[in-house]
Amino acid sequence: MTTTPTTEALAVANPSAQLRRPVPRPLAPDVLSHLQLHLQMELQASYDYFRLAIWFAERDWKGFAEFARQEALSEHQHACKVADHLIDRGQAIDLATLQPNTSTWDSVEAVTQFIFDNEVAVTASAQQIYSMAERAGDYITSVFLDSVIQQQTEAEAQAAHVMSRVRLAGENPAALLLIDQELSRGEGNRPRVADGDS
Ligand SMILES: [Fe+2]
Numbered sequence: 001m002t003t004t005p006t007t008e009a010l011a012v013a014n015p016s017a018q019l020r021r022p023v024p025r026p027l028a029p030d031v032l033s034h035l036q037l038h039l040q041m042e043l044q045a046s047y048d049y050f051r052l053a054i055w056f057a058e059r060d061w062k063g064f065a066e067f068a069r070q071e072a073l074s075e076h077q078h079a080c081k082v083a084d085h086l087i088d089r090g091q092a093i094d095l096a097t098l099q100p101n102t103s104t105w106d107s108v109e110a111v112t113q114f115i116f117d118n119e120v121a122v123t124a125s126a127q128q129i130y131s132m133a134e135r136a137g138d139y140i141t142s143v144f145l146d147s148v149i150q151q152q153t154e155a156e157a158q159a160a161h162v163m164s165r166v167r168l169a170g171e172n173p174a175a176l177l178l179i180d181q182e183l184s185r186g187e188g189n190r191p192r193v194a195d196g197d198s
Pocket of ligand 1: 042074
């Protein structure tokens with residue numbers, strides 16, 4: 001006797017994916033639906049950060065524009081990794097239409113606050129799925145999410161650092177220009193106490 005699901009059972013659970021690959025361990029329905037939502041969140045974040053890159057570039061904040069552009073690329077890469085996980089698990093991927101963010105921002109600080117809040121929301125989503133995966137005994141997804149949560153923790157800390165620098169500058173354009181130059185030179189990383197990876 002085996003606990004491996006039959007191909008017929010999997011075909012009912014996920015018809016289009018089952019046409020392509022055999023699936024040794026189907027995802028629990030809540031894990032699957034939230035991974036789909038998480039994928040959408042990452043894509044939306046990439047879209048939103050691209051808009052922020054435009055917002056900064058229009059105002060000649062060169063370094064901030066580059067920071068937002070890099071963040072947009074990184075969110076897109078995160079979405080790709082979630083997609084790969086779903087494909088590897090034999091799941092069909094449903095993509096929803098991205099919605100343009102209609103928020104308006106009146107300061108650099110407001111934009112950095114938006115980025116920080118967004119990173120916190122994405123991390124919360126990953127943690128929620130982690131709990132679901134643990135409950136479902138889906139350790140493959142847990143292991144996958146380990147790296148996702150680690151990356152999110154880094155992204156949150158970096159967003160917090162940039163926002164903190166901007167808050168220090170306050171409304172002083174000269175101070176903001178210094179931060180902008182730091183980001184332009186790729187020197188915007190948060191300070192670290194430990195040296196390297198050791
Ligand atoms: Fe992300």
